[in-house]
Amino acid sequence: MGKKKITKDTVVEKLRNYNFSLKPVLWTCLKDYSKEKFLKDLMAGIIVGIVALPLAIAFGIASGVSPEKGLITAIIGGFIVSFLGGSTVQVGGPTGAFIVIVYGIIQTYGPEGLAVATLMAGVLLVLMGVFKLGSIIKFIPYPIVVGFTSGIAVTIFSTQIKDLFGMQIEIVPADFISKWGTYATHIGTTSILSLVIGLLSIAIIVYTPKLTKKIPGSLVAIVLMTVVVYFYRRFTGDMSIETIGDRFTLAASLPAPEKLSLSAGTITQLLSPAFTIAMLGAIESLLSATVADGVMGTKHNSNTELIAQGAANIIVPIFGGIPVTGAIARTMANINNGGKTPVAGIIHALVLLLILLFLGPLTTHIPMACLAGVLVIVAYNMSEWRTFRSLLKNPKSDVAVLLTTFFLTVFFDLTVAIQLGLLLAMFLFMRRVIETSHISVLRDEVDLSHESDVHTKEEILLLPERVEVYEIDGPFFFGIASKFDESMKQLGDKPRVRIIRMRNVPFMDSTGLHNLQSFYRMSRKEGIQIVLSGVNKKVHEVMDRSGFSDKIGQDNICSHIDFAVERAEALLALPAPVRNKGSRSHAN
Numbered sequence: 001m002g003k004k005k006i007t008k009d010t011v012v013e014k015l016r017n018y019n020f021s022l023k024p025v026l027w028t029c030l031k032d033y034s035k036e037k038f039l040k041d042l043m044a045g046i047i048v049g050i051v052a053l054p055l056a057i058a059f060g061i062a063s064g065v066s067p068e069k070g071l072i073t074a075i076i077g078g079f080i081v082s083f084l085g086g087s088t089v090q091v092g093g094p095t096g097a098f099i100v101i102v103y104g105i106i107q108t109y110g111p112e113g114l115a116v117a118t119l120m121a122g123v124l125l126v127l128m129g130v131f132k133l134g135s136i137i138k139f140i141p142y143p144i145v146v147g148f149t150s151g152i153a154v155t156i157f158s159t160q161i162k163d164l165f166g167m168q169i170e171i172v173p174a175d176f177i178s179k180w181g182t183y184a185t186h187i188g189t190t191s192i193l194s195l196v197i198g199l200l201s202i203a204i205i206v207y208t209p210k211l212t213k214k215i216p217g218s219l220v221a222i223v224l225m226t227v228v229v230y231f232y233r234r235f236t237g238d239m240s241i242e243t244i245g246d247r248f249t250l251a252a253s254l255p256a257p258e259k260l261s262l263s264a265g266t267i268t269q270l271l272s273p274a275f276t277i278a279m280l281g282a283i284e285s286l287l288s289a290t291v292a293d294g295v296m297g298t299k300h301n302s303n304t305e306l307i308a309q310g311a312a313n314i315i316v317p318i319f320g321g322i323p324v325t326g327a328i329a330r331t332m333a334n335i336n337n338g339g340k341t342p343v344a345g346i347i348h349a350l351v352l353l354l355i356l357l358f359l360g361p362l363t364t365h366i367p368m369a370c371l372a373g374v375l376v377i378v379a380y381n382m383s384e385w386r387t388f389r390s391l392l393k394n395p396k397s398d399v400a401v402l403l404t405t406f407f408l409t410v411f412f413d414l415t416v417a418i419q420l421g422l423l424l425a426m427f428l429f430m431r432r433v434i435e436t437s438h439i440s441v442l443r444d445e446v447d448l449s450h451e452s453d454v455h456t457k458e459e460i461l462l463l464p465e466r467v468e469v470y471e472i473d474g475p476f477f478f479g480i481a482s483k484f485d486e487s488m489k490q491l492g493d494k495p496r497v498r499i500i501r502m503r504n505v506p507f508m509d510s511t512g513l514h515n516l517q518s519f520y521r522m523s524r525k526e527g528i529q530i531v532l533s534g535v536n537k538k539v540h541e542v543m544d545r546s547g548f549s550d551k552i553g554q555d556n557i558c559s560h561i562d563f564a565v566e567r568a569e570a571l572l573a574l575p576a577p578v579r580n581k582g583s584r585s586h587a588n
Helices: 008-017 025-032 035-062 067-084 096-130 142-159 161-165 176-185 192-211 217-236 264-296 302-319 328-336 343-365 368-383 385-391 396-411 414-436 478-489 510-525 537-546 548-552 561-572
Strands: 438-443 445-447 460-462 467-473 497-504 529-533
Touching (some): 025 067, 035 217, 035 343, 067 343, 096 302, 142 176, 142 264, 142 414, 217 368, 467 561, 497 561, 537 548
Antiparallel strands (some): 438 467
């Protein structure tokens, strides 16, 4: 038979049939959009925009960029995430989780390196969505998520000590231990006034929800402390309390797009940080969308959401912004204030744009100690210390993953933490699978009383003399394959027929197949015939593709243990050694 000719129409038809699931939720929501929904989205969008203002500024500064870069990220990134996203209420923008990564990348590669890494991460996120990896990312072990989230919280807290205490330090070291050593040697430069402003800001943020939950405590703290510091500086002339304007020049406009220089060397150099940005962005965004689904009773499209996050991270760095992801705090604020569709997220971005254009100069009066107080609360909320403490009571393997990820995040960086954390989790998972998988040897009889895949009414299946059954319980991959090999080498007696029962083998990889082929060759040299029982379709296909099915003989691949025993009895009637290449099969 000749190959089927591939035409343009065939390709178009395949693309149509392939469900990319790229349709943004906004398009669906606008079909039955009403004035009532718009009013709810309008109110929620305005409030979320106000909530996002101090956070965007604080995250920008803490990340090592100017405050308007944080606002630009929230404006452009927030708009794109809502416009193209797969969640009805997700709000995107800069988040605390990226502070450590962004700061580290800027210190090592500079602002342009950050822009290139963010763009590369955006491409990776788009590819994740196109290839439908959204559901896979959600299966990252929970101890890893808690470990690096808590580690980031500790790191964020440690970066805010200088501004909280108003210390006079020119350069704060990047690594955790040196940073705290520097704080200890400069404790004498503490500004009492700055410390009071910072502590009052923390107190206001903590106690505002007890008075009202409509107005965010961070906004109340910033407004009150900014007014207090402004008039204090004006009437006393004491400029010791540092403000945003003392450290940054805030441009009250959207910047022009910048051309990024991409080269093979730059891409190779920034691949690791780009991967970290993409992975963390995917995890945080999908976690935020999942939390929103639980509250709203909706279901987000994870692949569409990844594509939206990717598009945002491709566009934002061109305008000088930092990485974008779904923000749980702002998403929850959107839900709590009545947001119903992505329109609320778009309005939130427009509100921030108006603030940047018309109220931008006022932000220069915000005290740095106040922003430090805001980030201390953010770090506390991120720490999840109660969850962290409860996970310490879990199995030792989970605790090992949790602590490894946590300490690597704190003392090294998030890139190393995520990579080694995932690697450790995979090894521990494989060990757990190997521990729960086992190989048993049955002689004389097989107990069928608790099984449903047999064709006999007898509860006990008697085995003929010189026939043994080896049952593999679990996936036959490279981990259990070595265990199978070791078990087979320890066998002392030599039966005429060995039945390998594989009814509980869901899949088999190339290593498992190699070990099975080696065992078959060894058995044939000893004049022992191999019969396979209960081989499922996927495992059978692996054997067919490798040619092992033909080598062992299709007659010796049986669908049930009773058929396998019948085949063994037939083989016993033949003279030894047996060479069988029959074509008749009992297998399904």
